[in-house]
Amino acid sequence: MRKISAxxxxxxxxxxxKRLVAVIAIGxxxxxxxxxxxxxxxxxSLIKTxxxxxxxxxxxxxxxxxxxxxxxxxxxxxxxxxxxxxNQARAFVSATRARYTxxxxxxxxxxxxxxxxxxxxxxxxxxRGGQAGGMGQFQQVYAQVYAAVPQSNAAKPMQRDMMxxxxxxxxxxxxxxxxxxxxxxxxxxxxxxLDQQSASAAPGSAPLLTAQARVTDLVTQAQxxxxxxxxxxxxxAKLAHQNALLRQSASATRNLQNQMQQVLKHP
Amino acid sequence: MxxxxxxxxxxxxxxxxxxxxxxxxxxxxxxxRSQLGLDPCCAxxxxxxxxxxxxxxxxxxxxxxxxxxxxxxxxxxxxxxxWPVTAINQARGLAxxxxxxxxxxxxxxQVPVSSATLPTPQQLExxxxxxxxxxxxxISNNYSSLYGPAVAQTDAPQPVRDLVDMTDAAAQAAMKRxxxxxxxxxxxxxxxxxxxxxxxxxTPGSAPILEAQTSAWLMRANAYTQSAMAELIRVRxxxxxxxxxxxxxxxxxxxxxxxxxxxxLQQGVQ
Numbered sequence: 206m207r208k209i210s211a212x213x214x215x216x217x218x219x220x221x222x223k224r225l226v227a228v229i230a231i232g233x234x235x236x237x238x239x240x241x242x243x244x245x246x247x248x249x250s251l252i253k254t255x256x257x258x259x260x261x262x263x264x265x266x267x268x269x270x271x272x273x274x275x276x277x278x279x280x281x282x283x284x285x286x287x288x289x290x291x292n293q294a295r296a297f298v299s300a301t302r303a304r305y306t307x308x309x310x311x312x313x314x315x316x317x318x319x320x321x322x323x324x325x326x327x328x329x330x331x332x333r334g335g336q337a338g339g340m341g342q343f344q345q346v347y348a349q350v351y352a353a354v355p356q357s358n359a360a361k362p363m364q365r366d367m368m369x370x371x372x373x374x375x376x377x378x379x380x381x382x383x384x385x386x387x388x389x390x391x392x393x394x395x396x397x398x399l400d401q402q403s404a405s406a407a408p409g410s411a412p413l414l415t416a417q418a419r420v421t422d423l424v425t426q427a428q429x430x431x432x433x434x435x436x437x438x439x440x441x442a443k444l445a446h447q448n449a450l451l452r453q454s455a456s457a458t459r460n461l462q463n464q465m466q467q468v469l470k471h472p
Numbered sequence: 473m474x475x476x477x478x479x480x481x482x483x484x485x486x487x488x489x490x491x492x493x494x495x496x497x498x499x500x501x502x503x504x505r506s507q508l509g510l511d512p513c514c515a516x517x518x519x520x521x522x523x524x525x526x527x528x529x530x531x532x533x534x535x536x537x538x539x540x541x542x543x544x545x546x547x548x549x550x551x552x553x554x555w556p557v558t559a560i561n562q563a564r565g566l567a568x569x570x571x572x573x574x575x576x577x578x579x580x581x582q583v584p585v586s587s588a589t590l591p592t593p594q595q596l597e598x599x600x601x602x603x604x605x606x607x608x609x610x611i612s613n614n615y616s617s618l619y620g621p622a623v624a625q626t627d628a629p630q631p632v633r634d635l636v637d638m639t640d641a642a643a644q645a646a647m648k649r650x651x652x653x654x655x656x657x658x659x660x661x662x663x664x665x666x667x668x669x670x671x672x673x674x675t676p677g678s679a680p681i682l683e684a685q686t687s688a689w690l691m692r693a694n695a696y697t698q699s700a701m702a703e704l705i706r707v708r709x710x711x712x713x714x715x716x717x718x719x720x721x722x723x724x725x726x727x728x729x730x731x732x733x734x735x736x737l738q739q740g741v742q
Contacts, residue, residue: 259524405562
């Protein structure tokens with residue numbers, strides 16, 4: 206652009222000459238090139254080309270698209286998501302639900318309470334009630350069966366501590382089972398809702414239900430881990446208790462040995 | 473004079489400009505004759521255009537209409553059978569319902585269960601039920617305060633000291649693992665609630681992603697459960713080993729007692 210501008214400035218015409226050249230140039234640019242009148246043969250040839258393009262290129266492709274679309278549709282409706290199969294699966298869910306849910310619920314609700322005497326019956330009832338709200342009285346009910354830790358003048362401090370921790374961990378685990386029983390009811394209720402939803406689910410909503418089931422599974426695993434932790438605490442305390450007794454026994458044996466040696470030295 | 477020269481220059485420029493315009497106008501073509509007038513060829517052209525129109529109707533419009541129909545049918549099928557909005561919303565509603573239950577269960581497992589009454593057991597119990605991995609370090613001290621320290625060299629023979637130490641170690645490790653498992657389970661419950669929250673707004677397309685994530689969490693949870701099981705087995709194995717060891721010690725003690733008794737009796741006879 207700069208070169209054109211410089212060239213224009215360097216032209217050896219006067220101002221008038223430059224204007225003249227500009228007018229002629231603009232005129233020539235604006236003037237249309239001479240149109241060549243199209244003949245009848247050319248028009249017919251053009252129409253033939255258009256017709257051929259419509260028939261072969263456009264028509265053929267559209268026909269192919271129609272076939273492919275039709276096949277995809279058929280494939281989806283008859284092979285991937287056939288309505289009959291979907292309805293059969295829903296019916297199967299409903300039938301399985303009707304067949305097993307009630308039965309399982311009945312088995313789950315069977316009362317296993319077996320104590321005969323008043324105090325054990327009360328404790329057993331608290332244990333198997335599955336109501337975490339009633340745990341406040343649990344310690345008292347437990348003590349009625351297993352007795353309270355003796356007073357300080359009735360046992361050695363270490364013995365009292367061991368009795369207390371044994372009781373505590375036993376009660377902790379028992380309370381955890383009550384909590385777990387209540388949570389189990391929640392999980393069963395959720396499983397039932399999932400089952401119910403599955404009976405009216407669609408292929409598109411099933412992944413949501415599956416994900417929901419997996420999340421619930423994760424919750425169950427976490428609760429199972431908590432139960433295992435309680436069992437671990439309990440087993441560890443049991444081992445620690447046995448070990449403490451062994452330690453006391455070793456110490457007592459050593460004392461006895463020393464005393465006997467002293468007795469033998471002074472007949 | 474100068475004025476005259478300027479005037480002549482102006483007149484000359486105007487004349488040249490006019491001449492140039494005239495040349496341009498002459499160069500421009502005159503008006504074109506209409507090609508679509510009442511010419512004899514118009515019938516042929518008309519027939520050709522009708523043929524194109526017919527082709528557009530038969531070859532283009534009809535397949536397009538058919539494609540549109542198939543697409544519409546396919547869309548209806550997907551909307552009504554594959555991804556019905558009602559079923560999707562129901563599934564989301566279930567996630568909302570589950571959220572409430574998860575929260576309730578989490579709160580249930582946070583109900584305090586501590587039961588110890590004396591100070592030393594209370595300290596150990598507090599650490600054991602803390603669900604806090606930070607308190608694992610305190611367990612050994614609390615344990616020793618309650619069950620006693622390691623056996624002194626003068627208090628028991630070496631095999632007994634080894635046995636006691638190994639048993640203490642297994643019991644303490646199990647208690648520490650229990651605290652860790654509790655803490656991990658809390659995290660799993662938190663994660664489950666968060667995933668479930670996402671599920672409330674999930675779509676059929678995004679749900680499998682959440683499912684995959686939950687599966688990964690489940691694998692992790694199973695692995696932690698497995699490690700807890702391993703710890704439990706270790707505790708029980710140590711318990712069994714202790715019983716065996718005590719039987720061995722008893723046999724050895726009985727042998728020693730037998731030979732010592734024999735010696736004493738022999739000395740008495742002599």
